[in-house]
Amino acid sequence: MELLHLRYFVAVAQELNFSTAARKLHMAASPLSRRIKDLEGELGHRLFDRDTHKVRLTAAGTALLPIARGVLEQVDSIQWRLDETARPQRTTLLLGVPSGIHPDLRMRMDTLAERVGDRFEIKRWPGGTDRLVDAVCDGRLALTLARLPVGGDPALEQLPVMSERLGAVVPRDRFPGRESVALAELADLAYAGSPTAVTNAYFRGLDRRLSDLGLKKRIELSSVTFDGVSEIVASGLAFSISMLDSRSPVQNYRLDNVTVLPFSDFHPTLETGLFWRKDRADGGDLEEVVAAAREVFADRLLA
Known part of the structure; x- marks a missing residue:
């Protein structure tokens, strides 16, 4: 092979x-x-x-x-790992980052990198939540941000770092001048999941909750991006669910006929946590970094 x-x-x-x-x-x-x-x-x-x-x-x-x-x-990763051997004065650590991370979280990642910069070089590694958490478990990543919930592996420790309100991504011309939307008003639209829905336990659970609440229609997209979801919504065929905060990077994919409205009768919230292995933090090679991370991320962000 x-x-x-x-x-x-x-x-x-x-x-x-x-x-x-x-x-x-x-x-x-x-x-x-x-x-x-x-x-x-x-x-x-x-x-x-x-x-x-x-x-x-x-x-x-x-x-x-x-x-x-x-x-x-x-x-x-072979090439850059070999390249890093030429810089033995600092240890390189990989920090996992799922898609759509809020800019306030990015600022805190920058603060953490500066705080430990004398001894460690922190590089960011993108991926889906499940794969990033697995990579922390097997040691490929030092820490990772991940969308909650995550399977309860006893080897891992987590710190809640951010809570983001979610809203309905809807066709603007269907809800002109509106400040909110009720679930019943979406009944004739299909739900189009986000690009991370397949690999994200939270959005899989959210899909089930919507079905239980009576929103049964679905649009199955075999290969999709955030802008692809916006195209489906803008056409009036579907709605989706995404972050409400206008500073969220997923808002950059909104089209002219797409708006994000808070629900009047449904209050979904996406939680993000920081994960690491306990054995690497308690007297291990990450003790200093995790101690700094606990300080930098001490106050949970809200958006």
Whole structure:
């Protein structure tokens, strides 16, 4: 098995579309499809179910995806890890950062980096919450910010750092001049989950709560970004849920016919925590950094 096969597999798994994945890989769809078939033959498992309309991961493909991503992340980090050996005067630590982090949290990350800068160089590592927390558990990351809730691993310790109010992302022309919206007013719109919904326990739970409250319609998007969700909302087909604070980076993806309104009868809140391994903080290599982090993030932010 070659690394390229894993890169091809991850690209198709992310896009669930061979043509789109091929364009991103700067190759044609036909040879990409052959490489995937070669990988399936070598592994002895079908990784994708394909028909003329959709591409889906099989159970084997779903199991392989986090493994392949982990292998590629390790390989891609070889160069900078080797480069860091030329700077032994400071230890490099990786701090995980999920998407859409509020600017106030970024300022506190900067403060932490300055506070420990004499001995440690903190670099940020992006990713989804589940993968970032796993990377802290196995030692690839020193600390991570993560969207709560997170599975209760007894090896981890967490510090709540921010609470953000969420609102309804709706077509502006459907709710002109409004200051809030009720759940019942969204009943004829489908719910389009955020780009992090699949890998974020909070948004998976939020989807179930909306269903329990009577909002059953869904738009399933196999590959989506924040701007993609805005396009669906702006067209009047759906609503979504996102941060209310205008300074949140996800607000940058709003289109002219999209607005974010607070709910009048529903009050969802997204919590963010800082995680680290207890054994690395209690007398371990992160003791100094965690002590500084406890001070920097002592007062939970509200937005």
